[in-house]
Amino acid sequence: MKKYDEYQKLMRYKYGYYSFNLLVGLLVLNTLLGIIFDAQWGETKEVEMLFILFLVMLFFVILSVYHNAYFRKNDNVKGYIWLFLVTGIINLHSSFQVRALDFSNTLVEGKVSSDFIYTFGGLIWLAIPITYFVRNAVDKRRERKNEF
Numbered sequence: 807m808k809k810y811d812e813y814q815k816l817m818r819y820k821y822g823y824y825s826f827n828l829l830v831g832l833l834v835l836n837t838l839l840g841i842i843f844d845a846q847w848g849e850t851k852e853v854e855m856l857f858i859l860f861l862v863m864l865f866f867v868i869l870s871v872y873h874n875a876y877f878r879k880n881d882n883v884k885g886y887i888w889l890f891l892v893t894g895i896i897n898l899h900s901s902f903q904v905r906a907l908d909f910s911n912t913l914v915e916g917k918v919s920s921d922f923i924y925t926f927g928g929l930i931w932l933a934i935p936i937t938y939f940v941r942n943a944v945d946k947r948r949e950r951k952n953e954f
Contacts, residue, residue: 813875836855871937894929
């Protein structure tokens with residue numbers, strides 16, 4: 807955390823705290839669903855927890871990138887953005903190619919299987935550049951609005 811400025815540290819701690827609370831809340835909700843209704847929406851309990859963990863990771867990444875707290879000040883952000891974009895596209899393409907051969911592995915008897923990991927991996931990689939591009943578009947729009 808040495809190469810982050812005070813604002814970035816504050817935002818990372820803030821959204822890390824929110825992410826932790828979201829993780830705890832979703833895990834408690836999932837446990838209550840399992841206890842009260844005997845509901846299991848994942849193939850196994852481990853798959854359910856991984857799915858929840860990936861959702862929280864996606865939440866943290868999107869908020870951190872949007873509030874300029876994901877990359878350090880001296881990082882080559884544009885280089886990373888293009889790397890993450892290509893990695894996400896390749897990951898999603900690979901995921902869909904595997905599913906194109908046998909899509910029935912994603913949902914097994916109406917429950918999420920562990921195959922979702924490939925798709926979520928690609929989504930997390932893609933979330934970084936998409937959020938970065940959205941943030942830049944919002945900033946440019948605000949600058950144009952302030953010029954008038």
